[in-house]
Amino acid sequence: xxxxxxxxxxxxxxxxxxxxxxxxxxxxxxxxxxxxxxxxxxxxxxxxxxxxxxxxxxxxxxxxxxxxxxxxxxxxxxxxxxxxxxxxxxxxxxxxxxxxxxxxxxxxxxxxxxxxxxxxxxxxxxxxxxxxxxxxxxxxxxxxxxxxxxxxxxxxxxxxxxxxxxxxxxxxx
Numbered sequence: 001x002x003x004x005x006x007x008x009x010x011x012x013x014x015x016x017x018x019x020x021x022x023x024x025x026x027x028x029x030x031x032x033x034x035x036x037x038x039x040x041x042x043x044x045x046x047x048x049x050x051x052x053x054x055x056x057x058x059x060x061x062x063x064x065x066x067x068x069x070x071x072x073x074x075x076x077x078x079x080x081x082x083x084x085x086x087x088x089x090x091x092x093x094x095x096x097x098x099x100x101x102x103x104x105x106x107x108x109x110x111x112x113x114x115x116x117x118x119x120x121x122x123x124x125x126x127x128x129x130x131x132x133x134x135x136x137x138x139x140x141x142x143x144x145x146x147x148x149x150x151x152x153x154x155x156x157x158x159x160x161x162x163x164x165x166x167x168x169x170x171x172x173x
Contacts (some may be wrong), residue, residue, distance in 0.1 A: 001096040001130040002032035004157060004167060014038040017091040020115055022074065022108065023098035025049060027056045033094070034069045035062060042085060044074035077107040079114070089119050096130040102141040109145040116150075116172045127170040128155075139166070146170060 014033065018040040021030040030043035043053055053071045061069060072082040080086060093115045099105050116125040127150070133139055146152050150170040157167050 001094065001128065001167065002028045004128075004130075004155070005029070005032050005036060009036045018042070018088050019092040019094060020044065020085065020088070020090045022076070022093065022095040022111060022115075024053055024071065025097075027053050027060075027071070029094055029096045030069070031056065031060045034067060035060065038067065040068040040088070042088065042090075043069070043071040044080075044085070045071070046075070047073045074111070076104075076111040086118075089121055089123070090115050090125050091123070092126050092128065094128045097132050099131060099138055099142045100134070102138050105138070105142040105145045109142075109149060112146075112170070113149050113172070124171050128167065129170055130165065130167045133164050133166060149173060 014037045016039050019030070019033050019038050020042045022044055024030050024043040024045045027043050030041050034041040043057065045053055050071060050073065057069060057071055070084065072085065074080050074085065093112060095108060095112070098108055112127055116127065119125050129146070131139060131142060143152070146168065149172060151173055153169045155167040155169055156162060157165060
């Protein structure tokens with residue numbers, strides 16, 4: 001997904017937008033958005049991932065920049081404890097390769113819905129969700145959950161990887 005944003009950014013102005021990444025892991029997607037000029041990038045994951053995530057952020061943060069970036073814990077299916085998330089109007093929520101088991105899909109989708117509904121200014125929050133196609137069952141459950149709440153558009157990435165990776169643009173119905 002990071003490569004997709006790197007290739008697509010010349011077409012988008014990220015300078016006034018706030019992105020929230022769910023399940024950041026090592027932070028590749030969020031760090032990419034930060035380095036491409038996203039005004040504020042919020043990287044989230046489980047508490048046990050914060051050490052690696054913070055280390056990668058420190059190593060890749062743009063120096064002498066007005067762009068904001070921070071990492072915090074966010075437990076899917078729950079309201080975020082960090083008030084910095086609650087106070088933001090999220091323009092874009094991203095999640096890359098976060099669903100490894102079908103039981104996780106409802107929690108992730110619930111969180112995506114909560115984030116997208118949190119905007120109070122009437123503007124739409126767009127989601128970009130990427131998923132490696134490891135298991136047909138996991139992918140089908142995840143897609144079915146997404147379709148309950150979102151308009152879902154599969155974004156063609158490249159003929160080389162479209163057979164084993166799906167990228168979706170989503171927005172609330």
